[in-house]
Amino acid sequence: MVELSTQTKEQGFLKVFQKVTRLISMVLDHQQVMDTIVRSLPELLDIDACTIRLFDTGTNTFVLGASHGLSLEYLSRQSIDTEETMEMIKSGYPVAKVDLDEDPTYSDRQAAVREGIKSVLTLPILFQDSIIGIMRLLTKSKRLFSAEEISFSMALAEQVGVAISNGRMFKEMVNQVDFMTEVQKISRLVNSTLDLDSVLDTIVQRVPLSMGTKGCTIRLLNSQTNQLELVASYGVSQSYLRRGKVENEKNITMVLSGEPVAVYDVSADNRILFKENMEEEGIKSLLAVPIKVGNDIIGVLRILSETHHSFTSSEVNFAVTVAEAGGAAIQNARVYQKINLLFNQIEENERFLSDILDCIRPELLVIDKNKHVVLANKISQQRLGLSESEILGMEYNDLCPAISDDEGLCPVERVLIEGRPATYEHQVELKDGIHWFERTASPMFDDKDNVEYVIEVIRDITTKRKLEKEQLERVKLQGVVDLAGTVAHEINTPLFAALGTAQILEGDITDEEMISDVEMIIRNLKSISKLTEKMTTMTGFERKDYVGEANIVEFK
Amino acid sequence: MAEILALDDVQDATILIGKILAKKGHNVHTFTEEDEAIVFAKENKVDLAILDIKLKKMSGVDVLAKMKEATPAMHAIMLTGYPTVETAREAISLGADEYCVKPIDRDELEEKVEKVLASKG
Structure with a gap:
């Protein structure tokens, strides 16, 4: 700076201050603030170069934010300044140095020599008593910064700090609004479906898009094994996903205890187990948050970044909020899945039972306590010549008017009154002749032991009846044959x-006369002999009318 | 002349058999008790036994079995008032020569006896 009177100097500083204030007030993005400062200050302060570095709490280092007038090589040197200088800066004091290129304590002295840097004024950028970064003013000619210049530069750095912080806050607010909008969108999407896979896919696809990251994975706890299972992923390869069990990683165990975990550098963080796989996949940073339903943690959402990224609190909040919204949707989808499964099982069982009822030969009717038919199997529908919809709801008496026992009560009515099973046999004249039916009615009780339904099984026992009759006839015939044989023998x-x-x-x-008499005896005895022969060889008989109600039989 | 044993639970039937066959010159021994008949057959020469199937204590088939045990060469004619396939098959399997149904005609009886005795040699 040129030697000027104090008043002129102050006026000059004021002008520079006003210009800087005007410039930084015109931009809101903190990156634009930094770029504007480093571009403007060299001309305003008559210096050769300017840099702004921001303090990264994740790595506890100052990361380059903006620079002007310096080569990339110089900017890429290992250390910014001597340790002593950095300690002073961290304590909030400005440090002015001349002959940096000759300082034996500075490890990157050669870099300064190559860049031609002679003097440096390093200033802490403060915001609300915290150091948020450093601003360095560099000259290529030897320059001694005066106390006024240093004070002015400190004030300027503070102004820069306010501008950067405001820009950051503004960006944070914009991010928060964006995230809120995104949360709303994601919530709407995941709640618009009850399909679990759709919910999971929506989350893993939308979150990286919203946060500008590489990919995302969701692992859910299996309630039976209590093991994490990968259920959805986006933006990562299959080989990466198959790298091994991540349950043992510290970041996962921390997340499962309810704590979000942000990892700036996955290659150097002990909370990461599969560092090589992550490096191969190009993953630099990650954010893992718990997926919650109420107070229960049901899984882990991991957001993977392919650049080193320090996740801001609004990003973490965004991820946590999405995970919570997702957790509720996942739970809803799971419940729906379970209900669907149960419903399908019930439907399947109902179909199975219905098939059984339709396949069994006896007719089956279920009658409610008001004597309305509530179930009729296929056989009964066929015999009655009615469809299921016609039968259901019908009055039982309209369906079976002919049924009544000797006491005037049909078995269904008896069951409704007495609460005990009742059986009844009756005959009905059908197209192909007389049929015998056996009707067995059984009660079905409610919780209070009242008859709720009556199950009536109707069997056509015509064939059985015929067989019984034939059997009876056979027994009778055998008795007659045995009797005839015995009599004949005797x-x-x-x-x-x-x-x-x-x-x-x-x-x-x-x-002669006696011979004639004996011949008659012999003739008649032979007639008896023929009769007994018939009796011993008979296989059946035919009943014939004799006199009045008496019958005689003829041997066959 | 042959030694003939007749066993029937009805005495008149044995008497009749005795009369018919005696007239033909045979020596007929009549019995109504099974045990006595079996003992007689064991102790004496019997060429032919005429046995009723239905007896008092045993069946004629059982009696035949016992007699055949002692005298296998003895001939036998079974008589029954109630012929069955089972008794006929059993009697024949035990060595009975004829299975006749009562009431058998006098001529038929004489003829069957002669036929059975003729087959002796």
Whole structure:
């Protein structure tokens, strides 16, 4: 700076201050503020170069924010200044140096030599008593900064601090508004469906888009095994996803205890286990937040960045809010999935039971306590010649008017009154003749042991009845055959004695009349013999009318 | 002349058989008790046994089995008032020569006896 009178100097400083204030008041983005400052100050303060570095709380270092008048090589040097200088700056004091290129304590002295830097004024950028960065004014000719210049530069740096902070706050507010809008959009999307996969896919696709990151994964806790399972991912390769069990990573265990975890550098953070896989995948930073339903943590949402990124509080809040909204939607979708599954199972069981009822041969009717038919299987529909919709709701008496027992009550009515099973057999004349039906009615009780429904099973027992009748006839016939055989046997022996004796007598006598008499005896005994022969060989008989109500039988 | 044993629970039937066959020159021994008939058959020469199937304590088939045990060469004619396939099959399997149904005609009886005895040699 040129030697001027104090008043002139102050006027000069005021002009510079006004210009800087005007410039930085015209931009809101803190990056634009920094760019404006570093571009404007060299001309205003008659210096060769200017840099602004911002303090990164994640790494505890000053990261280059903007620069003017310096080469990339110089800017890429390892250390900014000597440790002593940096300590002074961190304590809030400005440090003015000349002959930086000759300072033996400065490790990057050679870089300063190559760049031709001789003097440097390093100023802390303060905002509300905290150091948020440093501003360095550099000259290529030897220059001694006066106390006034240093004081003015300090005031200027403070003004820069206010501008940067305002810009940051403004950006943060803009981000927050954007995030709020995004949260609303994501919430609307995830709540618009009850399909779990759609919910998960929406989250993993929208979150990286909103945050400008590479990818996203969701792992949910399996309620049965209590193990995390990868359920959705976006922006990462299959080989990365198959890298191994991430449950043991510290960042995951921290998240499962309810704490969001932001990792600036995954390659150097002990909370990360699969550093090589992340490096191969190009992941530099990550943010992991718990997915919650109420107070329960049901999973982990991980947001992966391909650039080193210090996640701001609004970004963390955004991720936490999305995870919470997602958690509720996931839970809803899961409940819906379960209900759907149960519903399908019930439907399947109902179909199965219905098929069974339709396949069983007996007719089946279910009648409610008001005697309305509530169920009729296919066989009963076929016999009644009515469709299911016609039968259901019908009065039972209209459906089966002919049913009544000797006491005037049908079995269904008896069950409704007595609460005990009742069976009844009756005959009905159908197109193909008389049919016998067995109707068995059984009660179905409600919680208070009152008959709620009556289940009536109707079986066509015509064939069974016919068989029983035939069996009875067979038993009767066998009895008759046995009786006839026994009688024949009892008669045959005396008949043999009588017939044989008569035949001997016939040969012994000579009187004609007596011979004629004996011949008549022999003839009649032989008739009896023929009868007993029929009796022993009979296979059936035919009943014939005799006199009045008496019957006789004819052997077959 | 042959030694013939007749067993029937009805005495008149045995008497008749005895009369008919005696006239033909045979020596007929009549019994109504099974045990006595079996003992007789064991102790004496019997060429032919005429056995009723239905007896007092045993069946004629059982009696035949016992007699055949002692005298396998003895001939037998079974008589029954109630023929069944089972008794006929059993009797024949035990060695009975004929299975006749009562009331058998005098001529038929004589003829069957002669036929059975003729087959002796």
